[in-house]
Amino acid sequence: MNSWKTAVAWVGKGMAYAVMGLFSLMTIYPVIWLIYNSFKTNAEFMVDKISLPKEWILSNYVGAWTLGTFDMLIGNSVIFTLVSAVGIIFISVLAGFGFAKMPNKATAPIYGSFVMGILLSITSLMVPLFIQVSQLDRMISDGFHALGMFTGHDVHVFYNTSFGVILIYVGSGLPMAVYLCTEYIKSIPTSLVEAARIDGATYFSIFWRIILPMSTPIATTIVVLNVPGLWNEFALINIMVSDETLKTLPLGILRFNGQRSVDYGKQFAALVIGMAPMLVFYFLFRKQITAGVSGGAVKG
Amino acid sequence: MARAVRNRAETNWAYWSFITPAFVLYLFVFGFPIILSFVLSVSNYGGGKMFGGDPWSLVGLGEYFKLANDSNFWLALKNNIYIVLISVLGQIPLAFVLAYIIFRKIVRWGEGWQAILYVPAIISVIVLGIMWKMIFASNGLLADIINAMDTQTFLTSLNGLLANGLNVTDDFVTKLLAISDPRALTGFTNPLADIKDLILSNGYTTQNLEVFRSDMVNLLAPKWTPDFLSKQDIAMIPILFVTLWVWTGMYIIMFHANMQKIDTAIIEAARIDGASELQVLSHVIVPNLSGVLANAAILCIAGSLNTFALIWAMTAGGPMNITQVLAIYMFQNAFIGVPNFPLANAISVFIVLFSFILIGLTLLVERRYGGRE
Secondary structure, eight states, X not given: OHHHHHHHHHHHHHHHHHHHHHHHHHHHHHHHHHHHHTTSOHHHXXXXXXXXXXXXXXXXXXXXXXXXXXXXXXXXXXXXXXXXXXXXXXXXXXXXXXXXXXXXXXHHHHHHHHHHHTXXXXXXGHHXXXXXXXXXXXXXXXXXXXXXXXXXXXXXXXXXXXXXXXXXXXXXXXXXXXXXXHHHHHTSOHHHHHHHHHTTOOHHHHIIIXXXXXXXXXXXXXXXXXXXXXXXXXXXXXXXXXXXXXXXXHHHHHTTSSTTXXXXXXXXXXXXXXXXXXXXXXXXXXXXXXXXXXXXXXXX | OHHHHHHHHHHHHHHHHHHHHHHHHHIIIIIHHHHHHHHHHTBOOOSSOTTTSSOOOBOOTHHHHHHHTOHXXXXXXXXXXXXXXXXXXXXXXXXXXXXXXXXXXXSSOHHHHHHHHXXXXXXXXXXXXXXXXXXXXXXXXXXXXXXXXXXXXXXXXXXXXXXXXXXXXXHHHHHHHHTSOHHHHTTOSSHHHHHHHHHHHTTOOGGGHHHHHHHHHHHHSOOOOOOGXXXXXXXXXXXXXXXXXXXXXXXXXXXXXXXXXXXHHHHHHHHHTTXXXXXXXXXXXXXXXXXXXXXXXXXXXXXHHTOOHHHHHHTTTOSTTTTOOHHHXXXXXXXXXSOOHHHHHHHHHHHHHHHHHHHHHHHHHHHHHOOOO
């Protein structure tokens, strides 16, 4: 009886390993396949897609890098991601302090609307958002023209500007971040704020000296949860900029889809360049990312 | 007293100055666009200057009736519902079982498996979409792997037939035809006689069997060409697979973290009382995590109704709209060809309302059948 039970347990264990192994292999093999094929020549790839390269070549990367203007794309991605992430943290800790520590009748409806907003996806709103942004620019343009300024051309404040992209990125990250910050700041003892008030500190100095430093853990969570999403964002940047000099990595990668598909080597190299920064980011911050995702703070 | 009043005024002032940046941006990105999408969906706005351009007015719910009679819209909705279903009924149960295996330490290196399975979620879906497009292509990796395996099977059978050297008899050719791809034989009027002639006329001998083998592989071995995009019912399979592939790891992490909060004494007690791992899973773990499961389902629904970039990279909704989804249909109506902003905004309103309805249903189910937390 006992040995029979042990046998069943061993079969169960074996099956569990098989299932885990199979799913992990299916998950990671395509990514590895992509990486090693980026080192093959086109001729070799067309004959054999499965084996490792006979000779590892780097020319695909050299070619893809120049063709794809990756230095500019990566530069834009870095700026948009970092500025937006810092903006999200700053603005949501500020709001979280207000919601959590300053009693006000407006908190229930306004904070409630932020929590509802977690369920809204910006993708479903991209059409009205685009119309809003371009109409605002037209009104601003008309205003300037009426005053006799910039009469030669249209003025762009929101559409096709870094400012507009960052504004929208920060806004789209706010519902989740405001929620996380408010709940976190609620756990900071109110007595700390009150003591500082009695000592005559202004709310802004309390924010700067107490709340912001104490919010470092939640700020870290917000950064690691938002950076991959911002870096990989496609739907909005696709419609909000038309200038080549403002495009980001995902837009640049998409140019390698289809039209250059005969040049497999460069296409593979471009895809690897596209995923490498986030793989490094994941490697460095896996613990923090895992902790953040555990809270269910990422939209699928 | 005066001090208390001044303090309250200052608190009030600080409150508004602290929440205003967030609230204004929130309204800018979510609030106004929602209102605008509804207003434009019941209008005849043509895309010009909204104020002081061509006049436009509110004309009623006509665009919604147009959607109701639009076969492309229904196809997009159907495909989108497939994605919701594969997410809610595929990702979540699969992730739950895998998380449970890790949680119960049925396998070692739990954290390592988890780390690997999360990798796709960190990579741009544009990169992943193009990658999977190349894998599922008619001459892609999947076809090559399957054909390599089929060729191997064919060669093994062929070597069995050649165990005693090459003897081109009717019996040999009949057996050869039996292991061949039927589609390879359709070109011959009388396969038995024709193939036999072919083999004899090429002068293969037992000395050059290698040539014979490779010629037979080229001529007769089964060859599979995937053409998922040729038919409506199967076109979504690669997209559904990739959806499952990208996001399951995220839910594993979510479920595993919450399983660790369950009191292990309950599980051990159940095990000692003779409950199997499966019984523990269904009677202890699932009821304890029903809230987390509902949260995961809500995230799944919200995410999968808005799926855009992945499909944009893989098929862009084509060919002939057969992989169309709501967000891409909305995008095409607004930005490709002659814009139809009222229709695009009607789809936008529909996506928002539909996701809230599905999320509401999920919450109802959880409240009705969910366990205590």
